Amino acid sequence: MVIGGIAVNLHGVERPTGDLDLLVSFEKSNLEKFISAMKAIGWVPRLPVTFEEFSDPKKRAQWKKEKGMKVFSIYNPKRPLEPIDVMTEDYIDFDKAYRNRVVETTTPGSISPISIPDLIRLRKIAGRERDKIDIMGLRQAEGYKGEKKKKTRI
Numbered sequence: 001m002v003i004g005g006i007a008v009n010l011h012g013v014e015r016p017t018g019d020l021d022l023l024v025s026f027e028k029s030n031l032e033k034f035i036s037a038m039k040a041i042g043w044v045p046r047l048p049v050t051f052e053e054f055s056d057p058k059k060r061a062q063w064k065k066e067k068g069m070k071v072f073s074i075y076n077p078k079r080p081l082e083p084i085d086v087m088t089e090d091y092i093d094f095d096k097a098y099r100n101r102v103v104e105t106t107t108p109g110s111i112s113p114i115s116i117p118d119l120i121r122l123r124k125i126a127g128r129e130r131d132k133i134d135i136m137g138l139r140q141a142e143g144y145k146g147e148k149k150k151k152t153r154i
Contacts, residue, residue, distance in 0.1 A: 044077060
């Protein structure tokens, strides 16, 4: 699922961002599919580690403990300034967030940003000043999406 600044934009709140943030299921077969897809399109880890290390929960826990690592960054060597950051742990329940996600149909496929309430939860966990601003915008966007147009009679 798309999270972070791009998800904020997809929910109608304009804000600049320099990367794509993803939340993936850490279920083994899902990680294998994700890693296979990233390798197939030529993406590689930014750090000198392997995708297989990323799929190891003990290794991710070690990275978090020893290095404070919150995201696993990957990039396309042909376009190094367009990174993808993948969360290294479930800060919220993935399965519940997946059920709540929004599916935006595009050509030629679809994109799934996390729901506004789940995105707000993630922004609260991050707690940076930028996140607080995003939360204000998302709450406003959520209100607009939830309102029904009033019919006026003349």
